Amino acid sequence: MSRHDEIRRSYKALGDMGNIYDGIITRSTLLGKIMDGLIWGLDGELSAQWIEDALAPVPAGFSGRLLEVPVGTGVLTMPLYASLPESEITCLDNEAGMMANAKKRAVAMGLSNVAFVQGDVGALPFADESFDLVLSLNGFHAFPDKDAAFRETRRVLKPGGVFCGCFYIAGEYGRTDWFVRHMYVPKGFFTPPFETEESLTERLRELYAEVEVHSVRAEGIFRCVKGT
Numbered sequence: 650m651s652r653h654d655e656i657r658r659s660y661k662a663l664g665d666m667g668n669i670y671d672g673i674i675t676r677s678t679l680l681g682k683i684m685d686g687l688i689w690g691l692d693g694e695l696s697a698q699w700i701e702d703a704l705a706p707v708p709a710g711f712s713g714r715l716l717e718v719p720v721g722t723g724v725l726t727m728p729l730y731a732s733l734p735e736s737e738i739t740c741l742d743n744e745a746g747m748m749a750n751a752k753k754r755a756v757a758m759g760l761s762n763v764a765f766v767q768g769d770v771g772a773l774p775f776a777d778e779s780f781d782l783v784l785s786l787n788g789f790h791a792f793p794d795k796d797a798a799f800r801e802t803r804r805v806l807k808p809g810g811v812f813c814g815c816f817y818i819a820g821e822y823g824r825t826d827w828f829v830r831h832m833y834v835p836k837g838f839f840t841p842p843f844e845t846e847e848s849l850t851e852r853l854r855e856l857y858a859e860v861e862v863h864s865v866r867a868e869g870i871f872r873c874v875k876g877t
């Protein structure tokens with residue numbers, strides 16, 4: 650089985666347990682709090698901070714075209730999209746079960762400006778320079794082909810557009826590195842090679858005109874602007 654298929658199988662199982670995933674990522678369940686503390690070294694404040702920092706580059710009242718990849722269950726972003734009724738939002742993920750949770754959430758919230766597309770970040774089914782903003786939360790540590798993912802997210806972004814988000818970076822927090830190596834990689838949730846804050850900054854500087862990177866524990870958070 651290819652790594653691509655292994656990743657899909659792992660996230661399919663997670664998608665079938667949508668509530669469990671949501672509780673972990675938002676720290677809203679006991680399991681989420683334990684995992685956040687034990688694996689990621691986060692307390693409530695730091696946990697809220699990485700989410701706030703990662704979403705901060707999406708301007709209030711944004712009214713352009715936004716691509717989110719991967720959307721997963723949409724638990725972090727559908728509430729944001731509810732505040733952006735003038736925008737045109739496309740959400741992509743290659744695992745239908747994860748995305749089914751996001752679709753249900755969008756319907757329950759009455760979001761009519763959010764579309765869902767199943768696909769691979771490494772071969773995005775969109776024209777060049779078609780989005781004003783590309784948002785990617787917790788995806789790059791999972792994607793099997795990082796070069797293709799960086800290339801494609803840049804290709805579909807308009808000149809002057811913003812690429813932003815977050816994902817796991819190595820070398821910031823020893824306990825997270827241990828769990829990634831011994832648990833998330835073997836289970837197919839994360840796929841090496843992993844960036845460090847330094848390597849990510851360098852990589853993004855080669856692709857973008859403006860680059861800001863910082864970390865909250867092992868979450869690398871970035872905001873870039875594509876040159877015009």
Ligand SMILES: C[S@@+](CC[C@H](N)C(=O)[O-])C[C@H]1O[C@@H](n2cnc3c(N)ncnc32)[C@H](O)[C@@H]1O
Binds near residue numbers: 720742744747770792
């Ligand atoms: C950790 S989840 C993150 C979901 C969401 N952004 C969040 O932060 O809650 C990683 C997601 O990446 C998706 N994924 C993995 N490989 C992918 C690929 N090649 N193309 C598109 N999505 C992919 C998985 O299906 C999964 O939904």
